[in-house]
Amino acid sequence: MEYITFALGKGRLAKKTLELFEQIGITCEEMKEKDSRKLIFVNEERKLKFFLSKGPDVPTYVEYGAADIGVVGKDTILEEGRRLFEVLDLGFGKCRMCVCGPESAREHLRHHELIRVATKYPNIAKDYFYNKKHQTVEIIKLNGSIELAPIVGLSEVIVDIVETGSTLKENGLVVLEEVCPLSARMVVNQVSMKMENERITKIINDLKRALI
Ligand code: PRP
Numbered sequence: 001m002e003y004i005t006f007a008l009g010k011g012r013l014a015k016k017t018l019e020l021f022e023q024i025g026i027t028c029e030e031m032k033e034k035d036s037r038k039l040i041f042v043n044e045e046r047k048l049k050f051f052l053s054k055g056p057d058v059p060t061y062v063e064y065g066a067a068d069i070g071v072v073g074k075d076t077i078l079e080e081g082r083r084l085f086e087v088l089d090l091g092f093g094k095c096r097m098c099v100c101g102p103e104s105a106r107e108h109l110r111h112h113e114l115i116r117v118a119t120k121y122p123n124i125a126k127d128y129f130y131n132k133k134h135q136t137v138e139i140i141k142l143n144g145s146i147e148l149a150p151i152v153g154l155s156e157v158i159v160d161i162v163e164t165g166s167t168l169k170e171n172g173l174v175v176l177e178e179v180c181p182l183s184a185r186m187v188v189n190q191v192s193m194k195m196e197n198e199r200i201t202k203i204i205n206d207l208k209r210a211l212i
Contacts, residue, residue, distance in 0.1 A: 001047045004192075004199060007067035009055035009076070013184050016092045017071045024206040059084060059187065068192035069200065074182040075161060079121045085188045087204055091211055093184040097124060099177040100168055101150045101157035106176055108156050109135075115156040118142050118149030125159040128179045147171045 008014040018031065028050050030041040040051045053061060058072040059082035070084070073093055077086060099109070099117075108115045112135045119125045122141045129137045140155055147167055149155040161182065162168060162175055186207070188200060 002196070003042075003047050003049045004069065004196060004203075005049040005051070005067045007058045007061040007070040007072075008050060008052050009058050009070075009072045010052045011055070013055070013071060013073065013093050014052055016184065017090070020090065020092075020207065020210060023210045024203070026203070056080060062187050062189050065189045065191055068189050068196060069203070070187045071184055072187065074180075074185050075121060075124070077185060077187065078127075078180075079123050081123060083190060085190060085193055086185050087188050087193075088186040088207060090184040090186060090207070093182070095161050095163040095182050096175075097121070097159065097179040097182055098162045098175045099128070099157050099159055099179065100147075100162065100173050100175050102172060103174055105150065105156045109176055112136075113156075114138065116140055116154065117157055117159055118146055118155035119159040120144065120146055121159055124179065128159065147173060 008017055018028070021027070026046065026048065028041045028043050028048070031050060040049060042049050051067070055072055055076050056079070058070040059077060059080040061067040062070040062084050063082040071090065075097055114136055116138045117125050117129065118140045120142055122139050125139050129135045142149060146158045146160040149158050150173060151171060157176060159179060168174060186204070193200060
């Protein structure tokens with residue numbers, strides 16, 4: 001039997017994913033060891049391998065088949081645009097992709113002005129403004145703390161993730177428009193889906209039952 005390999009995005013999602021997998025009897029004791037610098041973990045009994053990578057790299061590992069299955073946020077799936085099957089909404093990591101800014105920026109949006117949009121997600125921002133809203137904007141790629149951009153005058157608005165809304169609130173910003181809802185998704189390599197159909201379908205169905 002071949003190994004089935006899982007790529008999990010590091011951080012909160014990975015922890016939640018492992019808790020969910022435990023519910024369907026998929027465990028990986030090795031992964032729970034704290035302070036370990038190990039990158040790949042094996043469940044010999046069920047022939048499963050797990051590794052943790054940066055979230056945006058998960059779709060890459062899955063598209064190339066270095067991982068059969070990945071768990072990653074919908075934001076990353078949309079931004080990376082990789083060829084893979086999105087098979088399941090895992091229901092956690094719920095948040096929203098939004099256009100945010102100071103209340104005063106609402107007018108710029110309304111009049112379809114040529115504004116600057118700062119974001120960690122240039123592809124999502126481009127798709128939203130160009131294809132959905134038909135508004136020409138200048139997109140500026142940043143790598144984090146996106147809320148800073150309108151405060152220091154880099155951009156009029158941002159496209160970013162809003163979860164509780166507290167980062168916006170503490171910085172005097174508001175949600176101006178919603179781009180799409182987000183949550184953790186399971187993705188599968190297109191070839192693996194055919195070659196390991198039985199085992200992968202069983203995992204998906206077990207998860208579906210656990211999620212009810
Ligand atoms: C994310 C996001 C927002 C914040 C939203 O940032 O980019 O800044 O969380 O959460 P809230 O609505 O609950 O306040 P993250 O903490 O991942 O770090 P980053 O700013 O470096 O991207």
